Amino acid sequence: MKQCYLLRTSHVQPFIKEMIDIGMPLSSMLHKCKIEEHWLSNPNQLINEPSVWQLLHIPYAREGVVDFGFQVTQRNALTSYGEFGRSLTASSTVYEAIQKFISSMPKQTNAPTFRIQGDKNDLWFIREGIKGLSEGCEQVEQHVIGLMIQTVRLGAGDTWVPPKVRMQTKKLIQGVGRSFLGESDITLGHIHTAIAIPKKILLQPISYTYDFIKTEVNERIIPTEPSMMIHDLMKYGHGSTRFELKACAQQLGVHPRWLQRNLRENNTSFREIATKYRMELAKAHLTDASISITEVALELGYSDQANFWRAFIKYTGVSPTEYRKFIEQS
Known part of the structure; x- marks a missing residue:
């Protein structure tokens, strides 16, 4: 393969x-x-x-x-x-x-x-x-x-x-x-x-003067499974194109149809992966009261707030407003 x-x-x-x-x-x-x-x-x-x-x-x-x-x-x-x-x-x-x-x-x-x-x-x-x-x-x-x-x-x-x-x-x-x-x-x-x-x-000591400070960026092993690769492309990318099949396939160096077929053989789909990532990211953004729901929708690539609203309700069972209120009360 x-x-x-x-x-x-x-x-x-x-x-x-x-x-x-x-x-x-x-x-x-x-x-x-x-x-x-x-x-x-x-x-x-x-x-x-x-x-x-x-x-x-x-x-x-x-x-x-x-x-x-x-x-x-x-x-x-x-x-x-x-x-x-x-x-x-x-x-x-x-x-x-x-x-x-x-x-x-x-x-x-x-x-x-x-x-x-x-x-x-x-x-x-x-x-x-x-x-x-x-x-x-x-x-x-x-x-x-x-x-x-x-x-x-x-x-x-x-x-x-x-x-x-x-x-x-x-x-x-x-x-x-x-x-x-x-x-x-x-x-x-x-x-x-x-x-x-x-x-x-091999046992020569290293006396390099660089002051190493571990950053909060915790790099993890780069996956080999396409579904996990797509997740990482979305995580480290920016803009709405990171949620598009064609753009992710280009970044992986494969044809979109090959990527779709591979994901299907592994009982998932690009839409499923993208939706899950976007909704989990939306939930994280909604905990920040300084970010409006419109801004969250745009950040996740939804040009129409109504589409974001419907997708969020389908994924969580509640609206973005209701979710934000629940978080505030918690």
Whole structure:
């Protein structure tokens, strides 16, 4: 069955900034990759990952920037990637940072996970990658290798390079990624991406100066079930389009009919999911007396207040006014 791969916007924003800085026509590029610009404003929003890969391929295809993934990663600290990066810098040792990286990554993408594997002298830090995707995979692999190396550098120092590297790409131009790869022994065309970390480095202490403060935003693992994906798209999105089948299907990178069929096979529907989310959100908004019922209706995408009124009564058994009075009396 087709799998929808999603990525948090916080991992895309540094690339967007770089594209703007080098003067690339961002709007037309996003349109070509079927990415809506408003998706990028919320770092917790979810975006179809293959579309992001396609976007990252454009600087290479159009401008010949062969090391775009390495460049962007080098120019951005780990803390540029939101709570994920900040949590790594709060680790006490390199090994703890690697473990946090692996355990936190499912909250950043629902693509195949990272893992570690040891041999006699080294610990291999491994990423499987997404099978069947090719456009943009080189730039993504560069970015991933850069992130893994930056994680180790928290304790090993800013100039550390892995003694051995395995890359899925079959061709690497000499000098590309030198700041990350240095004199590494590189194997190309490997089944997965990996860097070797000498075991003696694993217990190196991390003394990063960033003051990590856990925010109230509690990122959760990105789901793989379409119904839960839709819920998260509605949660992190804004505007009425987040409640529309076509818009959600576009964000997931699938055809609306495929999405409808999948939901039907799982005994639900887009309308059912959207209605439940909207009504639960409406109930939450109605507890705030400073927000009018008209404003609640508009926030939930109802241009006609009467439609909102009918939907709320059908879902709860009472009108919005009656519900608000009940909450006030409670």
